[in-house]
Amino acid sequence: MTEFSFELKTTDGQARRGEVKTAHGNIQTPAFMPVGTAATVKAMFPESVAATGAEICLGNTYHLMLRPTAERIAELGGLHKFMNWDKPILTDSGGYQVMSLTQLRKLTEEGVRFRSHIDGSYHMLTPERSIEIQHLLGATITMAFDECTPFPCEKEEARKSMELSMRWAERSRNAFVQREGYGQFGIVQGSVHEDLRMRSVEVLNGMDFEGYAVGGLAVGEGQELMFSTLDFTTPAMRADKPRYLMGVGKPTDLVGAVARGIDMFDCVLPTRSGRNGQAFTRRGTVNLRNARHADDPRPLDEECPCPACTNYSRAYLHHLTKAGEILGLMLVSWHNIQYYQTLMQDMRDAIEAGTFEDFQAAFNEEYHGGDIPPYTKS
Numbered sequence: 001m002t003e004f005s006f007e008l009k010t011t012d013g014q015a016r017r018g019e020v021k022t023a024h025g026n027i028q029t030p031a032f033m034p035v036g037t038a039a040t041v042k043a044m045f046p047e048s049v050a051a052t053g054a055e056i057c058l059g060n061t062y063h064l065m066l067r068p069t070a071e072r073i074a075e076l077g078g079l080h081k082f083m084n085w086d087k088p089i090l091t092d093s094g095g096y097q098v099m100s101l102t103q104l105r106k107l108t109e110e111g112v113r114f115r116s117h118i119d120g121s122y123h124m125l126t127p128e129r130s131i132e133i134q135h136l137l138g139a140t141i142t143m144a145f146d147e148c149t150p151f152p153c154e155k156e157e158a159r160k161s162m163e164l165s166m167r168w169a170e171r172s173r174n175a176f177v178q179r180e181g182y183g184q185f186g187i188v189q190g191s192v193h194e195d196l197r198m199r200s201v202e203v204l205n206g207m208d209f210e211g212y213a214v215g216g217l218a219v220g221e222g223q224e225l226m227f228s229t230l231d232f233t234t235p236a237m238r239a240d241k242p243r244y245l246m247g248v249g250k251p252t253d254l255v256g257a258v259a260r261g262i263d264m265f266d267c268v269l270p271t272r273s274g275r276n277g278q279a280f281t282r283r284g285t286v287n288l289r290n291a292r293h294a295d296d297p298r299p300l301d302e303e304c305p306c307p308a309c310t311n312y313s314r315a316y317l318h319h320l321t322k323a324g325e326i327l328g329l330m331l332v333s334w335h336n337i338q339y340y341q342t343l344m345q346d347m348r349d350a351i352e353a354g355t356f357e358d359f360q361a362a363f364n365e366e367y368h369g370g371d372i373p374p375y376t377k378s
Helices: 046-051 061-066 070-075 095-099 127-137 155-175 194-205 223-236 251-258 269-274 307-311 314-323 326-353 356-367
Strands: 005-012 015-022 025-029 031-034 057-060 089-092 105-107 112-115 122-125 141-143 183-188 211-214 243-245 264-267 278-281 284-287
Touching (some): 025 031, 046 326, 061 089, 061 127, 070 127, 089 127, 127 155, 155 194, 314 326
Parallel strands (some): 141 183
Antiparallel strands (some): 005 015, 105 112
């Protein structure tokens, strides 16, 4: 059995190239983790997700505890077997989801009592129960249970929220069942306030988690404020453990966060956008519903190896999207996941070569340069 570990292979400025070793395989970082909330990456086969180069995906405690239940998944052999994914799985603790149920929850020191969005039944989620559920699921990486601090909020509210999350982090750590090759991440909170973030980092470092996440960002503060928060947060985080920025984000977010020392990311954006006909490309986003693509025989991106780009035209993808055909959302979702994985590989290569600053400048120029000109018949 492999011991859970993180090897920092090289750095280029603040950007880091590393490898996370787990019981279910290794993860090359910087890494993007496709989101499989309900034990599936929407509109994707597990084999298709793996074909893009993804080495880890996510499941969600809140959704899986309600349906089909963690106990049922455990009886069926665990989440890896259940969803046919033999690579690492990280499970969100459910904290973000229950905090978003503002009209359906009651927060106490013990945890959160909430009503299911599915059938209205009542449930209690505590740090101990969250960790138990993630253990039943067989998560490779378990997340501590925390409160995702809203934005905007008063500093005193952010302080109380952060301190509650730190108490919950200690309870989460105590409830975690240590197994070789498995790990648990603590979550840094504190909104956009440097002193609160520093206090959170200090407390979590004392608990010696296998990794550390930055939570409470990408909740409405905007990219500039997110980056400025990372500027003072990541340098204070342990260099010998993986750093995970939760719920982020757009391609420009990923590149900017890697430049600030982040190793791991997740976001629903690639598949959610794909299901709505929006594709991410080297030249920015492309709206496949736009009539300009109706007669275009060219690929979405001539350099992309995904099936949407190698086997089909923009005209066909436009047709599928406009017609509401399932194949359309499958192909564009696949393309978007592939784009994100290619972007991460390009960043890993640039860090190894010591050219990340040049890569970032070239990326920003091309990404903001706009799509190829409309097709014109000769």
